[in-house]
Amino acid sequence: MVRKRSGRRNENRKDKAITSVVQLSNIINSPKVFRNRIRDVAARDLLKLGKKHGTRGNSETNSNICRMCKSILIPGKNMKIRIRDKSIISTCNRCANIKKRGPMFHQELK
Ligand SMILES: [Zn+2]
Numbered sequence: 001m002v003r004k005r006s007g008r009r010n011e012n013r014k015d016k017a018i019t020s021v022v023q024l025s026n027i028i029n030s031p032k033v034f035r036n037r038i039r040d041v042a043a044r045d046l047l048k049l050g051k052k053h054g055t056r057g058n059s060e061t062n063s064n065i066c067r068m069c070k071s072i073l074i075p076g077k078n079m080k081i082r083i084r085d086k087s088i089i090s091t092c093n094r095c096a097n098i099k100k101r102g103p104m105f106h107q108e109l110k
Pocket residue numbers: 066067068069070071092093094095096097
């Protein structure tokens with residue numbers, strides 16, 4: 001009988017997921033190399049991976065993806081950026097999803 005270690009297998013799967021996240025992030029962050037259509041697909045896969053395996057790209061990569069329509073947000077091209085009350089308000093042109101990022105976004109409120 002073949003000995004199976006399920007724990008090991010899960011580890012491998014997670015490793016693969018992390019490798020994929022790195023590759024997808026590279027695609028997303030290389031607009032000069034990859035076409036937008038390819039980057040959109042990469043963005044979709046990246047979000048899918050994050051949901052499935054709990055792996056995520058870096059925050060910069062993640063913040064450039066629209067959560068609603070899962071497309072890459074390119075400032076001035078398919079997204080609008082407005083600054084109001086010290087927070088950044090970005091609007092996706094494709095699905096009109098509005099995202100707010102304020103100066104306190106990464107800080108805990110005390
Ligand atoms: Zn959108």
